Amino acid sequence: MARPSRAHERRAGLVAAARRAVVERGMLDLRLRDVAEQADMSPGSVLYYYPTMTDLLREVQREAVDRFCAGREDAVRHEPDPRRRLAAMIRSGLPSGPGDELCVLLYELGTIARRDASYAAEHIRLYERQVGIYAGILGAGAATGAFTLTRDATTIARNLVALEDGFGLHITMAVPTVDTARAERLLLACAADAIGCDLDDLEGDR
Template identity: 70%
Template sequence: MARPRRQDQRRAELVAAAREAVLERGMLGLRLRDVAERAGLSSGAVLYYYPTLTGLLEEVQRAAVERFCDLRSAAVAAHTDPRRRLLAMIGSGLPSGPDDELCTLLYELGTIARRDPAYAARHIDLFGRQVAIYTGILEAGAAAGAFTLAADALTIARNLVVLEDGYGLHLVQAVAPIDVATAEQTIRAYASLATGCDLGEL
């Protein structure tokens, strides 16, 4: 039996191989063999560490969600002004384009959330964590007098995340109908209306 440290290393390698396979083939065409080939193992060896492909992909999704949320939190933490924090949050939520691996990975994994409760739960967690960051920024800005909210902070926060998701889904397409700058500008325009603060001036 493999030692614990070796097992942890092999699991990390399999998660990396699965991530690459999802990005290359997409979720709909993904097979266990695709992951095994990238890891240099047999399908049986992969199943020794992860009894099901679903379980392995859940770990890929978990890691992607954590990384995405950490990046967004770090972008916001770099500022103290609520307006700058809001702009940083908006700027960190959109993919850079079709080659944005992290956002593409999250969208690919999100396609099966409709059918699998485990994936759906993590997708809901991703949504909730982003909403919570936005809500905190909005409430702090309103308390400081920087924002005059047009609705409750939670509603505005949810709308901002949904706008990011909608535009982001278009931005990772092979041929995007809108560019990143326009998408970000549009979200900023909504945020300006919702907060009573002209973010364009910043």
């Protein structure tokens, strides 16, 4: 009787190893050897499962995008109040600090999106999926009368995601120029201006 294939398990392990290697070394310094060492495998064995580093890193990026967006969806799924739902969405998009592994991973992978169309496509998917979540929250709030939107929901959503990205980069820099709490306050203030109601009393409300 043939033994069951462990290829799926091996590939999942390599994705996890590559994820750790990207966070530790960064994309600019990353080598095949780094991934192999993290996985406790030879470089040749890594290439057996992923013929190129590009193939492996695309899978790392896809998994990271799905995990990040699923986390954001979970953060707002069971909150019925539109204001608290919007505040929860804002909090779920910011890094917890400079060592936030998932956010650092996404930012590192984003550095090559300007040169590689396939990475860019995945980065666009990340952006659009977040915009969709925000737009749904904003539209629902407007429909119930909780929000009075100053612009259409999609425009506000795109601005909020872009601001999150900017603040996130500052939070995860070697010398952060803003911390998570300050970024959250600034985003809540921006969102309040866009929805026509105050969110100050929701700061720090978990």
